[in-house]
Amino acid sequence: MEIAVIHFILLGVISGLTKGAGVLPDGPLNAAVGATVMFTTTLTPSDKPFLSVVWTFGTKNIITSSIVNKTGPEYEGRITLFMSTGSLELRNLALNDSGEYSVSIVPDGEPVKGGSTTLKVLEPVSNVTATASSTDLVEFNSSVRLSCSSSGSSLSFLWLNSSSEVTASDRVQLTDGGSILTIVKVTRYDQGPFRCRVSNPVSNGTSDPITLSISYGPEDINLTISPSQEYHVEGSDITLSCSAVSRPAALFHWFLNGDLLSDTGPELRMMNIQMSQSGNHSCQAFNSKTLRSETSQPSAVSVLERISGAFVTPTTNLMIEGISVNLTCDAAGSVFTRKWMKDGSDLTLAGNMNLYDKNKVLSFNSLKSTDSGEYSCKISNPLSNDEAKYTMVVIYGPEHVKITGPSEIHLGASFTLTCSADSTPSATYTWILNGTEIHNSAEFTKDNAELSDSGSYTCQAMNSITERTSTAVHGLSVTDRSGGLSAGAIAGIVISCLVIASAGGAVGGYYIHKKKINNKAPPHSDNKEKEENVYENTSEVYENL
Template sequence: MIFTTTMSPTEKPFSSVNWSFNVSTPIIIFVINAENIIGPEYEGRITFFPSTASLELRSLTLDDTGEYTVNAVHDGTLLNGRTTLVIHEKVSSVLVNSSSTDLVEFSGSVSLSCSASGPSLSFLWLNGSSEVTASDRVQLTDGGSSLTIITVTRFDQGPFRCRVSNPVSTVISDPVNLSISYGPENMDLISSPPQGYFAVGSDISLTCSVGSRPPAHFKWFLNGDQLPDTGSELRLMDVQMSQSGNYSCQAFNSKTLRSQTSQPSAITVLGEPNLFSTDLVEFSASVSLSCSASGSSLSFLWLNGSSEVTASDRVQLTDGGSSLTIINVTRFDQGPFRCRVSNPVSTVTSDPVNLSINGPENINLILSPSQGYFAVGSDISLTCSVGSRPPAQFKWFLNGDQLLDTGSELRLMNVNMSNSGNYSCQASNNKTLRSQTSEPSAITVLVIACCVIVAAAVGGGYYIYKKK
């Protein structure tokens, strides 16, 4: 510390200078051309500057607080001055204590006290990086060293720090965090996939999200009845129609002792359409297809392939469109039929169902080789093709007499003349109980003729011998 006078160095030195502490304690007595007199408390602690009468004081202690006076004689004139020095101790030992660190939002209060060593202390509280100021919920007492928060909220978790200052130093305490339990609140029940209608066999995930500290415990309910599942997620795998209903979750906080229940989430599992009578006879049978599904506000639409089925003389749509009746079915009624069930929030289409309706019809008998005349010893194949569902059963006839052969192909190997005649095939359908016979195919087996001619001149004539 240097006590600086307002004097500037001059050609004439000071005749004498006397520095004193609190008037009565001499610091230094300077007399020109004489030895300086230094007070015993200041030995080794001061430096005197004769040209300006200034004084440097070192190794300050609290005892150096007080009034300093200087009297000087310069060129016959008495000069004097005085000043006050205050020595402060640095702030130390800053500590924050809390009445509690485990609190419940809206139902608890907390008091924080800040202690420190040092004089002339001032206190300031910080929540994170923001200064804490007094309000309806916040009280600052004991010169700012005590902080009381009434009806704590989650925003009062901290970290809280106490900043203690005096004119020469500032010290900030270690942080103190409050554990403030809150919730459950802002509950939301999320379904994934998000639609409310699902096909039988689907996998569904329900997730319950909620704001809670500490984390909430969960219960699940279906139509108000508690399920055994716990945890924030409920997984429904391979769902069936019996699992349709209103699902809800309840969250409970073991600290706040509060609970909250979600709004119900409706899940409807749609059954696949039930289709009947798929084995039919064209022109002589009718079929009824019925479509069943779970849910509300359902509408039904039938598809034959990609085309919508509409009512006509042969087609009846009843029971709100859920039942389809086809009278005197034809092959064009084979499908595939699908039932599309809709409501305002979802659409589900059934698996396809095909109807079995066919023949026999369009029978055709094919001869290979295709000529109608064959040499003795030839191999001949006759093939009977026909449209039929299910596949037809075959009979073969020669000149109206049934042969032993069956199957769609008749093979004649190494034929002779006895194999000649009119061949036909008959196809039968054991479902439609109908049969159809082909047009006859004529097969003629010929013996190839061989001639030997012998000629001789007998009396100017000839003789021919013919042998078969």
């Protein structure tokens, strides 16, 4: 009787079961093969036991718990029923456990409660493997295909580049559900490492990394010179270094003025550099994988020889006033500039001077005595300099001849006449009195003057090199104590005045012919008149002078 009542109740419950009536969570529930799943109801544990709990899988009975518990044979040992809530634990899942599960619960004194949900039993992810069509690639030329495989069910595929997710773009293609990654015309940033991550609702796995070797470059080539300076002195050491962005490392070749050198490698060391190595240096980087090359901009290497042995040479060693002469300034080495100085100051070109051939030649078209002095020439380049000096002595004269001394002395007194002239070398002097040569020296001295010493004194200055002469005339009168003059003195003065008058003040070389005055003639009135006329003429001459 009791069993019949229970069956009747169960039939009523099942027939009135409302699917998804909140007793079980919305599905599906996911679980892995061999795992355990808990079907947990939403009911709160009650002090009153349920009259019955029935779990079914499709049309199969899993367990019926009422007055008599009944478990389906394939679930023996695999299930646990929690009577306080009606929840069910199912263990050691198999793929055929996938499907719809339902529960019907009859509380004591309450309406029947029930519901259903879906279970998906999945094979876990395993053996995730990624492969590449090639790992040795050339930037912009090569394409690559990455494939991912895995065991498991309901698989999803995700590619990672390092830690970033790979997404499709114009160069990146994802096919076959994402398991195939194709990159067209790879760049250096596509080297990876790439990993494939496979997942399903119950597990996931990641492949070992794949790193692509992508050759690129050369590019961004750079040439440096050490020490870095505009000019290098001959005999010094310099190093040229070349670098470029390249994978694999670039091979380097060197060029001088466009000609290939035998040197290779990223450094070109030039020891004891010579003038012949001056020019435009460049380097070329070559990538043996990409078969590309790039050449640097040329860098100038300027090698200078030190300035040494500066000298100044004249076109003649006999510098005579009025001639033309050149001073040439030169030196061994790389000459950049020449600077002339005179007597320690910058040279100011006079009207008779010119500079030629980049200041190499200082030319005098007509030497002057004022051109004498010390000339120096400083030759330089940016790394060194040297200086040469030359002392120029201009031979000239004589000129500006003059006589100093008394014009009148008393009989018996001493006197000195001094002759001077501007001349290089110093002039030699000859004294002539009233046309007769009397002395050879710059000074003429007489200790005891006689009346016969009166007259016209001529000083003739001569330069032995220029062979020029120049003269000056000086009148001297010797008087007795009474102040009278002898006839000879008068005659000398007259002759002197006549010479001065005829010369007109000129200083050219000339000779005075001596005249004798007969002082022994007896006194005569005619002679006395002539003597008075001489005095008068002499006075007039002096006044005119």
